[in-house]
Amino acid sequence: MKRSQMEYVAGGGLIDRRSLLVGGIAFLAASSIKPVAASVNEGVKRIGDDFPVWSRTLGRQGTTYGQPSIHEKHLKLKLQLPSAPENSGTTGWLTPLEKLHGIITPNGLHFGSHHFGIPDIDPDKHELLIHGLVEKPLKFTMERLLRYPMISKIRFIECAGNTAFNALSPLSHDGSCQDLHGLISCSEWVGIQASLLLNETGLGKKAKWVIVEGADGGSHSRSIPLSKLLDDAIIAFYQNGERLRAEQGYPMRLLLPGWEGNTSIKYVHRLEVVDAPAYTGHDSGVYTQHLSNGQIEGFSFYMDVKSVITHPSGKQILEEQGFYEITGLAWSGYGKISKVEVSADDGKTWAPAQLHGPIIEKALTRFSIPWHWDGKSTVLLSRATDAHGRMQPGRKEWKQRYASPTFNHYNAIQSWDISSNGEVENVYV
Amino acid sequence: MKRSQMEYVAGGGLIDRRSLLVGGIAFLAASSIKPVAASVNEGVKRIGDDFPVWSRTLGRQGTTYGQPSIHEKHLKLKLQLPSAPENSGTTGWLTPLEKLHGIITPNGLHFGSHHFGIPDIDPDKHELLIHGLVEKPLKFTMERLLRYPMISKIRFIECAGNTAFNALSPLSHDGSCQDLHGLISCSEWVGIQASLLLNETGLGKKAKWVIVEGADGGSHSRSIPLSKLLDDAIIAFYQNGERLRAEQGYPMRLLLPGWEGNTSIKYVHRLEVVDAPAYTGHDSGVYTQHLSNGQIEGFSFYMDVKSVITHPSGKQILEEQGFYEITGLAWSGYGKISKVEVSADDGKTWAPAQLHGPIIEKALTRFSIPWHWDGKSTVLLSRATDAHGRMQPGRKEWKQRYASPTFNHYNAIQSWDISSNGEVENVYV
Numbered sequence: 001m002k003r004s005q006m007e008y009v010a011g012g013g014l015i016d017r018r019s020l021l022v023g024g025i026a027f028l029a030a031s032s033i034k035p036v037a038a039s040v041n042e043g044v045k046r047i048g049d050d051f052p053v054w055s056r057t058l059g060r061q062g063t064t065y066g067q068p069s070i071h072e073k074h075l076k077l078k079l080q081l082p083s084a085p086e087n088s089g090t091t092g093w094l095t096p097l098e099k100l101h102g103i104i105t106p107n108g109l110h111f112g113s114h115h116f117g118i119p120d121i122d123p124d125k126h127e128l129l130i131h132g133l134v135e136k137p138l139k140f141t142m143e144r145l146l147r148y149p150m151i152s153k154i155r156f157i158e159c160a161g162n163t164a165f166n167a168l169s170p171l172s173h174d175g176s177c178q179d180l181h182g183l184i185s186c187s188e189w190v191g192i193q194a195s196l197l198l199n200e201t202g203l204g205k206k207a208k209w210v211i212v213e214g215a216d217g218g219s220h221s222r223s224i225p226l227s228k229l230l231d232d233a234i235i236a237f238y239q240n241g242e243r244l245r246a247e248q249g250y251p252m253r254l255l256l257p258g259w260e261g262n263t264s265i266k267y268v269h270r271l272e273v274v275d276a277p278a279y280t281g282h283d284s285g286v287y288t289q290h291l292s293n294g295q296i297e298g299f300s301f302y303m304d305v306k307s308v309i310t311h312p313s314g315k316q317i318l319e320e321q322g323f324y325e326i327t328g329l330a331w332s333g334y335g336k337i338s339k340v341e342v343s344a345d346d347g348k349t350w351a352p353a354q355l356h357g358p359i360i361e362k363a364l365t366r367f368s369i370p371w372h373w374d375g376k377s378t379v380l381l382s383r384a385t386d387a388h389g390r391m392q393p394g395r396k397e398w399k400q401r402y403a404s405p406t407f408n409h410y411n412a413i414q415s416w417d418i419s420s421n422g423e424v425e426n427v428y429v
Numbered sequence: 430m431k432r433s434q435m436e437y438v439a440g441g442g443l444i445d446r447r448s449l450l451v452g453g454i455a456f457l458a459a460s461s462i463k464p465v466a467a468s469v470n471e472g473v474k475r476i477g478d479d480f481p482v483w484s485r486t487l488g489r490q491g492t493t494y495g496q497p498s499i500h501e502k503h504l505k506l507k508l509q510l511p512s513a514p515e516n517s518g519t520t521g522w523l524t525p526l527e528k529l530h531g532i533i534t535p536n537g538l539h540f541g542s543h544h545f546g547i548p549d550i551d552p553d554k555h556e557l558l559i560h561g562l563v564e565k566p567l568k569f570t571m572e573r574l575l576r577y578p579m580i581s582k583i584r585f586i587e588c589a590g591n592t593a594f595n596a597l598s599p600l601s602h603d604g605s606c607q608d609l610h611g612l613i614s615c616s617e618w619v620g621i622q623a624s625l626l627l628n629e630t631g632l633g634k635k636a637k638w639v640i641v642e643g644a645d646g647g648s649h650s651r652s653i654p655l656s657k658l659l660d661d662a663i664i665a666f667y668q669n670g671e672r673l674r675a676e677q678g679y680p681m682r683l684l685l686p687g688w689e690g691n692t693s694i695k696y697v698h699r700l701e702v703v704d705a706p707a708y709t710g711h712d713s714g715v716y717t718q719h720l721s722n723g724q725i726e727g728f729s730f731y732m733d734v735k736s737v738i739t740h741p742s743g744k745q746i747l748e749e750q751g752f753y754e755i756t757g758l759a760w761s762g763y764g765k766i767s768k769v770e771v772s773a774d775d776g777k778t779w780a781p782a783q784l785h786g787p788i789i790e791k792a793l794t795r796f797s798i799p800w801h802w803d804g805k806s807t808v809l810l811s812r813a814t815d816a817h818g819r820m821q822p823g824r825k826e827w828k829q830r831y832a833s834p835t836f837n838h839y840n841a842i843q844s845w846d847i848s849s850n851g852e853v854e855n856v857y858v
Contacts, residue, residue, distance in 0.1 A: 066506070218487075
């Protein structure tokens with residue numbers, strides 16, 4: 001490869017992706033990916049005992065519900081706090097973002113965060129009650145609910161504590177992308193617009209908030225502004241085509257697009273329309289933030305604009321210098337992602353990454369940019385901007401706003417240090 | 430409900446969906462869905478032994494790879510030919526379309542069609558060879574391939590024989606939507622553009638076709654026009670986020686968007702660039718059609734515009750007259766769906782259904798329309814049109830083109846008969 005054939009768009013080896021289209025054979029083949037030259041006869045040797053067993057024998061018939069390949073057993077959710085006792089009820093299951101691609105999270109690997117464990121609810125014994133400041137309190141059985149018109153939306157869910165719950169601890173400086181950012185996932189959700197059901201009960205004149213309660217053992221509940229429920233809230237029954245998993249709220253959950261995950265109440269069985277927030281256990285406490293000006297910030301629902309490079313990322317190793325694709329995910333609770341910039345020289349210069357469509361509001365957006373690593377140590381960064389002009393802050397900027405015990409709503413730029421031996425490591429700049 | 434409040438858009442009870450937004454409480458609640466009136470105190474009785482066990486106890490901790498709810502065991506793929514011997518190698522696993530929603534098919538329920546069973550290929554021993562009329566034959570290991578830039582596309586795959594393989598047989602007149610149409614699914618696929626790899630090898634001047642071969646026991650192979658591989662073909666590694674399932678081609682498959690499924694060669698390990706088609710076993714035989722004019726139609730790659738109502742559909746039962754949502758799926762191998770019309774009076778009148786976005790080319794598109802069933806027998810139909818103006822034919826029209834042994838590429842309008850007792854049944858009109 002003649003390096004001069006590649007058009008660089010920023011420092012540290014970031015390449016204009018159009019180079020991929022015009023570079024031809026000289027570009028990638030020589031740029032350290034190095035496919036092996038094959039002999040002309042190679043394709044003809046197609047029969048023989050040296051062939052692998054799967055090319056000589058009949059395969060399996062299959063099963064009624066498919067599972068991942070036996071060669072992908074390493075692809076697993078990971079407990080955020082593995083030392084917590086199994087009966088603590090509070091668990092965080094982290095999605096292995098760096099091993100996934102695209103924007104859809106497969107149902108088996110959706111992150112989970114539970115305060116009271118995962119119940120197995122019999123749908124025939126589950127009802128939704130809507131009462132309080134309504135014209136006519138109503139109960140809905142599952143059978144009745146499934147008769148209502150449904151909508152489909154691809155949306156992310158992110159735990160309020162994603163990233164900083166780990167990243168603020170010096171112990172996890174060397175975490176993987178899963179370790180640091182794994183409390184976010186993205187699915188196609190299908191369900192009834194909450195506004196349609198509230199239209200059924202009618203609303204009292206003083207109605208302003210709704211206490212939403214789950215049927216899990218601890219009755220996880222949050223006070224939600226009525227305006228959100230009338231805007232884009234969904235009572236969801238399906239996730240990526242099939243009915244919700246128990247981990248995700250079977251038989252139904254609330255989905256509040258773009259808002260902190262704990263407000264998308266799983267196992268939802270009660271909406272109480274009220275005139276003021278109830279300050280439930282989770283309206284206070286863990287889902288509030290300490291600000292550096294001494295204030296407590298509560299009801300801070302929006303998950304702000306954020307991005308993370310999933311490859312290369314923490315604990316991965318670049319085996320050699322040469323071509324790599326830098327790729328990652330960006331999202332904003334406020335709407336669509338409009339731009340992701342990447343730096344391969346520790347923030348000195350930035351280049352726009354390619355955004356892979358469809359670019360959907362309040363969904364993950366996949367980005368990528370080609371990169372030629374010269375084998376020297378450097379730092380990779382990504383910085384997302386959403387359609388409202390909100391841009392990811394730096395870590396220092398974020399820390400100026402919040403006081404030290406706070407770990408929710410951390411959306412600062414992630415820095416991945418590349419050492420000259422190819423090791424990738426989380427670093428705080 | 431005052432029926433006069435609903436605006437009908439066609440015969441047989443099809444409702445303008447805007448009625449849902451303006452109708453308020455009078456509309457759905459009274460329209461036979463009938464949620465139960467709740468007492469004002471109901472929400473307060475939140476503690477007690479009459480509460481279900483899951484609301485009084487701590488739930489499970491979870492697992493490293495999630496599975497469907499224990500209450501959804503009935504959600505299964507179904508063998509197309511259950512009587513075929515297990516070692517026949519040829520299997521068709523049908524997706525339960527009528528039990529799914531949205532457009533994404535969960536990985537565990539993606540349809541499968543295999544001629545030589547499902548191999549479990551060790552990715553470390555799998556290579557891709559590109560040879561023939563190329564400037565430089567090359568072999569790619571999995572490790573090398575995973576270094577290349579990737580793209581993500583939500584695309585359907587449909588078996589050439591979907592629907593008519595069953596629907597032409599009088600034996601399956603009473604099939605479910607799964608039985609009749611289950612050889613189609615839709616996923617987010619991620620992989621390398623095939624054009625990028627062909628750019629690596631370079632192409633000889635006479636290059637016009639490519640023989641694509643899988644590593645399965647019977648070396649399933651097809652001759653594919655080079656132009657398709659240079660257009661939108663993908664060597665796919667990921668499906669809905671995670672690596673492909675063995676059923677879907679692990680460790681990699683070709684994806685030819687919009688073309689009959691058997692051309693998206695699973696377990697792909699060889700691309701031989703040639704100047705003319707090879708007439709492989711599957712270029713001929715089962716993937717050709719007998720035309721009524723006596724000709725044989727081969728290399729008929731495009732899956733034409735098609736739709737099916739998934740609810741209400743075959744073998745389902747409408748328990749009572751009143752409100753239902755008619756919903757289904759539409760797709761076209763040529764591009765985007767532009768319109769789906771629904772008839773609730775056996776084709777006398779038609780109304781446009783709502784298309785749920787994102788509307789993506791060569792992907793499934795979800796449609797729906799509200800419907801008030803008056804309890805009388807009728808026939809429901811859907812008719813899709815794509816962005817190229819191609820419209821689904823009627824059954825008679827389709828049969829005029831093809832001679833009787835042919836079952837591939839059946840895309841005629843599906844008719845679901847609703848009897849006055851609420852039974853839904855496939856019917857040929």
